Amino acid sequence: MLRSMLAGASLVILAAACASSTDAPAEPVETSTTSEPTPFELAMGTVNSLVEAGNEQIAIDRLTQLLGDPGMSDEQMAKALYARAKLRAAGGNDLTGAVADLKEIAAQYPESSIADEAAAMQAEAEAEFAMLNDMLASGDTTAMERFEILFRLGQHQEAADLMLAGALEPENSYILDMYQIGYLCDGDELAGPVFELVEPDGTSRAVQFCELGK
Known part of the structure; x- marks a missing residue:
């Protein structure tokens, strides 16, 4: 199924930490003080918690709020953009937004510590972006495949319109994203x-398009 192909094309960047060693083991040092996390570290911790709970779209929204903070340093801005790009390029299903974030890092924060990783990720994201657009242009796709491609690219409104017009029933992961983004709602009206x-926590809901109830 196309869903499997798109999932396989999603980008995952793993960071590896290098540990230094000495000739002899150091004696443990006791300390009575611990450094308090910065507001940026607390915000990123919230983002990580949201992702672990399966709330990628809410995590993306939190990063967007964070990027509006005028007190952030260039390094923090670059790291927040990179974190949002990784989410958008993976479970967030917004490849267009991911490419935009990575381009902003290259243009505005080329000296940041993650600039090289962002550049490598940008090349892969742009290759997938081109492939998906070629598939759309070919016209050789089913309605469901077209929905999945549009959604993956981040063209969520177009995907929602196609879903409604074609009476499509996407997999739960898409329904969850559309609920978190705000296209689907629950309510008697x-x-x-x-x-x-x-x-993600097992809660079951019956949801419908929000706009149709207005």
């Missing part, structure tokens, strides 16, 4: 087709 959603 809503109208239109009903989709079964299971959230």
Whole structure:
């Protein structure tokens, strides 16, 4: 299924830390003080917690809020952009946004510590972006495949329109993303087709398109 292919194309960047060693083991040093985490570290910790709980879209929103903080340093801005790009290029399903974030790092923060990793990731993201657009242009796709490609690219409104017009029933992961983004809602006042959603914590919901109930 196309979903499997798109998942395989998602980008995952792993960071490796190097440990230094000495000729003899150092004596343990006791200390009575610990450094308090900075506001940036606390914010990034919140983002990581959201991702671990399966709330990628909410984590992306948190990073977007963080990037609006005028007190951030260039290094922090670059790291926040990189974190958002990784989420968008993976479970966040917004390849267009990921490429934009990576381009901003290259243009605005070329001296940052993650500039090289961002450049490598940008090359891979742009290659996938071109491939998916070629698939769309070919016209040789089913309605569901077209939905999945549009959604992967970050063209969520176009994907939602196609989903509604074609009476498509995407997999739960798409329903979850659309619920977190705000295209699908739950409530007795809503109208239109009903989709079964299971959230990462196991909560089940019956959701419908938000706009149809207005």
